[in-house]
Amino acid sequence: MRFGAITALDDVSLKVDPGEIVAVVGPNGAGKTTLLSIISGLIKPSAGRLVPPVPEVGWAPQQQSLYKALTARENLELFAHLESVPDADAAVERMLEQTGLASRADERAGNLSGGNRQRVNVALALLGEPPLLALDEPTAALDPAQRERLWRFVAELAHGGTAVLFVSHNIGEVQRWATRVVVLDRGHKLFDGPVEELAAGGELEQGLLALLAGWEEAA
Amino acid sequence: MRWLLRKDLLILRRSRLLLALLVLYPVAIALLIGFAISRGPSKPHVAVVDETPPGQTVHLGGREVQVSSYAKGLLAGVTEIPAATRQQAQAAIESGRALAAVVIPADIVARIGSVNGPTGLEVLYNGNAIEQSIVRAQIEAAIAKANVEFSRQIQGAAAGASRELLEGGEHGPLGAPANMIGLNRIPSVLRENIKGLPAGRGRRELERVEAFATFAKQSISETGKVLSTIGQPLKIRTVLLHGRRTPLDTFAVAVAVAISLMFVCVLQAAGGLALEREENALERLLRGLVRARDVIAEKTILAAGCAFAVAFAMLAGISAFVPLEWSRVGQWILALAFGALAFGAVGTAIGALAREVRAATLLAFILTLPLALLALVPEGAVSGALNAVIAVLSFLFPFKAALEALDTAVNGASPALWVSLLHLAVLAAAFSVLAALGLRRAR
Numbered sequence: 001m002r003f004g005a006i007t008a009l010d011d012v013s014l015k016v017d018p019g020e021i022v023a024v025v026g027p028n029g030a031g032k033t034t035l036l037s038i039i040s041g042l043i044k045p046s047a048g049r050l051v052p053p054v055p056e057v058g059w060a061p062q063q064q065s066l067y068k069a070l071t072a073r074e075n076l077e078l079f080a081h082l083e084s085v086p087d088a089d090a091a092v093e094r095m096l097e098q099t100g101l102a103s104r105a106d107e108r109a110g111n112l113s114g115g116n117r118q119r120v121n122v123a124l125a126l127l128g129e130p131p132l133l134a135l136d137e138p139t140a141a142l143d144p145a146q147r148e149r150l151w152r153f154v155a156e157l158a159h160g161g162t163a164v165l166f167v168s169h170n171i172g173e174v175q176r177w178a179t180r181v182v183v184l185d186r187g188h189k190l191f192d193g194p195v196e197e198l199a200a201g202g203e204l205e206q207g208l209l210a211l212l213a214g215w216e217e218a219a
Numbered sequence: 220m221r222w223l224l225r226k227d228l229l230i231l232r233r234s235r236l237l238l239a240l241l242v243l244y245p246v247a248i249a250l251l252i253g254f255a256i257s258r259g260p261s262k263p264h265v266a267v268v269d270e271t272p273p274g275q276t277v278h279l280g281g282r283e284v285q286v287s288s289y290a291k292g293l294l295a296g297v298t299e300i301p302a303a304t305r306q307q308a309q310a311a312i313e314s315g316r317a318l319a320a321v322v323i324p325a326d327i328v329a330r331i332g333s334v335n336g337p338t339g340l341e342v343l344y345n346g347n348a349i350e351q352s353i354v355r356a357q358i359e360a361a362i363a364k365a366n367v368e369f370s371r372q373i374q375g376a377a378a379g380a381s382r383e384l385l386e387g388g389e390h391g392p393l394g395a396p397a398n399m400i401g402l403n404r405i406p407s408v409l410r411e412n413i414k415g416l417p418a419g420r421g422r423r424e425l426e427r428v429e430a431f432a433t434f435a436k437q438s439i440s441e442t443g444k445v446l447s448t449i450g451q452p453l454k455i456r457t458v459l460l461h462g463r464r465t466p467l468d469t470f471a472v473a474v475a476v477a478i479s480l481m482f483v484c485v486l487q488a489a490g491g492l493a494l495e496r497e498e499n500a501l502e503r504l505l506r507g508l509v510r511a512r513d514v515i516a517e518k519t520i521l522a523a524g525c526a527f528a529v530a531f532a533m534l535a536g537i538s539a540f541v542p543l544e545w546s547r548v549g550q551w552i553l554a555l556a557f558g559a560l561a562f563g564a565v566g567t568a569i570g571a572l573a574r575e576v577r578a579a580t581l582l583a584f585i586l587t588l589p590l591a592l593l594a595l596v597p598e599g600a601v602s603g604a605l606n607a608v609i610a611v612l613s614f615l616f617p618f619k620a621a622l623e624a625l626d627t628a629v630n631g632a633s634p635a636l637w638v639s640l641l642h643l644a645v646l647a648a649a650f651s652v653l654a655a656l657g658l659r660r661a662r
Binding site for chain 1: 222223225226229230233234498499500502503504506507508509
C-alpha cells in the first residue's frame, strides 16, 4: 500500500481463520491503521486483494460511529436496513440481546455510558453476522470493568466461529485475549504467530520490545 | 436514501430548538415584514426652533406668506418636538428625545429679500451614522420641496410682471399707473404715428424707438417661457424596457423570502452533512452502504424541503399584509423549489468541507451572507473592475438567480422565469459535484 512516495504497507499478507482472535500490534507509524482501513474498506489497496469482500467485514472504528440523537435500537435498525440484513427487526433484537443492551435499547445513544456506546458500536459491526470482525482499539475509552465485559463478548463471538482482528496498543489485553499476534513496523510484517511464541519468558511486552530492537539493529 | 431521510427527520424532530425555530422563524419574519411594509416608515423626531418674530411674513409674488406656515410645510416629514430656544433643542438632542434640531434664524426674512446668496437653515444632528443619514435625507427632501415652492412663487411674480409690461393695465404686481399702455401695443401705435411724419431726423428717431419696442416685446414674451422652466428644469420620464414595474415593497418581500430560503437551506444542509462526519457515521455509510451522491442528494432534498416550507409559509403570511397575486402560486412553487435545491447543494458543499457542525455553520454564515449582500449591489454602483467581480460572484452563487426567480414569480418582474430556473439548476448540479469532491477528499 503506497501513499505517494511513502510505502505504508510492504507486501503484508494475513489470514485469519474462523474462531481466531488476531491482534495487530506495533509502534506508531507501523501501518496498523492502514491495514485495518484496507480490511474495513475505507481505503483501496494499491495491490492485493481482500477475502471476504468489504461488505462481509464487520467494522467497529475506534471513534464510535453512531448517531447520539437516536436510541440504540434506532441506530441498529437504521444500519440493518442500510445493510439490507434479512429480517432486520429480528437481527436488531438479537444484537440487543447478545450485547446486553436490551434494557437500554430505547435510551438515546448520547445518554449511554462510554462502555455501552462501544457495545452499540460493536453491535453495529455485527448486524450482518459477518465472518470477519475488525476492531480498531476497541477498549481505548473504557474503564477496566467495561473492558472485561467487552472482551468476554468478543471471545464468545470467536467461540461461535467469527474471525476477529483487532488493533491495540494495550499489550496486556493482547496477551490475555488474542490467540495470535501480528507485529508490524514501518509497513513490514515482523512477526505472525501464536502469542506464546513471541512472549519471552511469559511476558509479551518483553518479547515485542526485543523483536523491535532486533529489527531496528538489522535495519 | 429513504432510511437516511427517515433518520434525519427523526433527528430533526428531536431537535426541539431547531424545530421551533423552523416554525417560528417564518411567522416572525412574515409579521415583521408585513408590519414594516404596511405601516410605512416612522417619522424621525426633530426639535424645531423658530427664532423669527411671531407673525413675520415673506413677500412673494405679491403675496404675503407667514414664515411659520412655511416652517410647518417644511417639516411635514418629521415628528416635531417643540423647542422655544436653541438650548432647549440641544437638550432634547442630548437626552435622546430628538435626533436633530432645525433652527429657523430670526433674520430669515431679511436674508430671503437680500441678494447675498441662499438663506441658511441651521441643522444640529445626533445619533449614529444611519440615524443621521435618515434625518438628513428627510430634512434635505423637505428643503428641496420648500425651494421648489419658493421658486414657483418667484416665477409667478416674474410672470405677472412680464404680463403687465406686455399688456399694460393697472394694479399689477409692479404697481403700474392706471391705464398704462403695454409693450404689445407700442410698436403699432408708433407705426401709425410715424406714417404721418415727414422724413427727417425726428422720424428716424421714432423708427428706432419702434424697432426697440418690437424687440423688447419679443424678448419679454420669450422670458415668460424661460421662467416656466426655472422652477423645475428637469423632469423624470421613466421607460420600462422589459416586463413590468416591481413595487419596492413587493421586491422587499422577494428579498426577505430569498434570504430566509438561503439561510434555512444552506445551514441545514451544511449542518446535516457535517453531523455525519461529527458522529463518525460517514465512513460507515460510505464503505458500501450508501453512495456519496445519495448522501448529498438526501441532505439537499431534506434541507430544500424544510426551507421550501418555511419560505412558502412566509409568503402566505406576508400576503395578509401586502397584496400578492395568488394566481401566480405555481410560479412561486417553481422559484422556491429550484432556489431551495440550489441553496441545498451549496450547503452540502460547505458541509463536505467542514469536520463538525459548528464549523459548518460558521462557514455557511461567512460564505453566504457577504455573497448575498453583494448580489444586492446595483449594477454600475461601484467601479468597473469591482463591478465585474461582483457580477461573476453573483453569477456563481445562487442568491441572485433565486432572487430574480422569486421577483419574477411573485411580481412578474421579468417574462422569462425559466432563465433563472435553468441558472439555478446548473448551480445546483455544480455545487453537488463540489460536495462529492469534498466527500471524496474527506475520506
